[in-house]
Amino acid sequence: MPLALYLLALVVFAMGTSEFMLAGLVxxxxxxxxxxVGTAGLLTSAFAAGMVIGAPTMAASTRRLPTKATLLGCVLVFALSHVVGALTPDFTVLFVTRVLAAIVNAGFLAVALGAATKLVAADRKGRAVAVLLSGTTVATVVGVPIGSLLGTAMGWQSTFWAIALLCIPAAIGIATGFPTGTGQPSADATLPPSLRSELAQLRSPRLVLTMLLAALVNAGIFAVLTFIAPVVMDTADLSQWWVSVVLVLFGIGSAIGVTIAGRFSDTRPRLLIVGAGGVLLLGWIALALFATNPVALFGLVLAQGVLGFAVGSTLLTQVLYAAAGAPTMAGSYATAALNVGAVVGPIFAAAALGLIPGALGPVWTATIVTAAALLLASSLLRVIAPKAQHPSRVGSSPTGGTSV
Incomplete structure (x- = not known):
């Protein structure tokens, strides 16, 4: 794999760490x-909202811009937003910087996904995408827990500075080592469908329903992940240092879940959506009932990471199947669907904190939205995951078999 691809993966790692790091800092x-605490947790929704806005908007607006300049610009704005966030004394300004960081994050992914497949031979595109987005999985396993430990030891601002500093070598690498002109179509290249044609795919009932399911499942995951620190510290009565352990367990579980989905989501999507989805629902109920026991908490967090990302990755693949007629916008539809869930999940969870005593409101929120997703999936499974599918169409999956 070329060095330029790993430079892109480094940025994805930084961006993925930034997206999830607030779980331990709320x-x-x-x-x-x-x-x-509920208001602070809305910073996660702010980032997700920026991803929802940025994914389709940036995918559409950067279709004909120079790839190298676009990537570099996104990295620099992303780093600057973290510098401002670390320095500001105003919560509103911090909120705005999270939205801005998410928009350029979405823009970077929209461009990088296309550029990555052009850095390698035609028969290695899937591997290139997997390498690129492995940064997200590494972020959940390594970056987020380290960020939580750093924030605990040196203050939450230190994590923002660390993300900004991590962007510097990536920006230098892209400026000096990334090939000019990557991603621009050649004279004889087949042009993609018009933007209007790709947007028209959103009229498909299958696409809309699958996006809704992905949003609901992700809402449950983000509802709990955003407010996992209060569950660890208040419900289980553990010190703040244990939050990082819980995040590591969740990250390991997510990596396992994505691996499972990568192996079976093309051939057995119905089993993963309904079967694993049912166990995911039971897991949220068990977490709400047994979170006071640290051993049970650790085991359930690991299991929910596996189940949540296995179901989420499978639904993401189905979004790509349903959006096969929108080759340049399909990834943005999947990203937007998942981040709609990441917006509403913490909002509902924050409201639940004020309605349900203790810190378990977010877990019950996850239970409700997952139950809704399971009921919808069970009744419309033939529409969401029809048997006649073509795995070759998923070659440009934004998960690359490595992350949600």
């Missing part, structure tokens, strides 16, 4: 700005 940010 209490500190709440105390620093004098806002409620």
């Amino acid at each position: 209490p500190d940010i709440s105390a620093h700005f004098g806002v409620s």
Whole structure:
């Protein structure tokens, strides 16, 4: 694999760490700005909202821009947003920087996914995408727990500075080592469908329903992940240092879940959606009932990471199947669907914190939205995952078999 591909993966690692790192920092940010824990948790929704807006918007607007300049610009704006976020004394400004960072994150992914497949031979495109987005899985296993430990030891701002510093070598590498002109179509290349034609794919009932399912499942995951620190510290009565352990377990589980989905989501999507989805629902109920026991908490977090990402990755693949007629926009539809869930999940979870005593409101929120997804999937399974599919169409999957 060429060096340029690993430079892109480094940026994806930084961006993935930034997206998930607040899960262990919500209490500190709440105390620093004098806002409620629920309000601080909405920063996760802010980032997800930026991804929802940025994924289709940036995918459409950068279709004909120079690839290298676009990638470099996204990295620089992403780094600057973290510098401002670390320095600001105003929670509103921090909120805005999270939205801006997410928009350029989405833009970077939209361009990088296309560029990655042009850096390698035609028969290695799938592997190139897998290498690129392995940065997200590494972020959940390594980056997020380290960010949580760093924030605990040196303050939450230190994680923002670390993300900004991580962008510097990536930006230099892209500026000096990334080939000019990558991603621009040759004279004889087949042009993609028009933007209007690709947007018209959103009229497909199958695509819309699958996107809705992906949003619901992701809402449950983000509802719990955003407020996992209060569950660890208040419900299980453990110190803040254990939050990082829980995040590591969740990251390991997500990596296992994505591997399972990568192996079976093309051939057995119905089994994963309904079967694993049913066990995922039972897991949220068990977590709500037994979170006071640290051993049970650790085991259930690991299991829910496996199940949540196995189901989520499978649904993401089905979104790509359903959007086969939108080759340049399909990835943005999948990204937007997942991040709609990441917006509404923490919002519902924050509301539940005020309605349900203790810190388990977010877990019950996950239970409800997952149950809704399972009921919808069970009744419309033939529409969402028809048997007549062509795995070759998933070669440009934004998961690459490595991340949600």
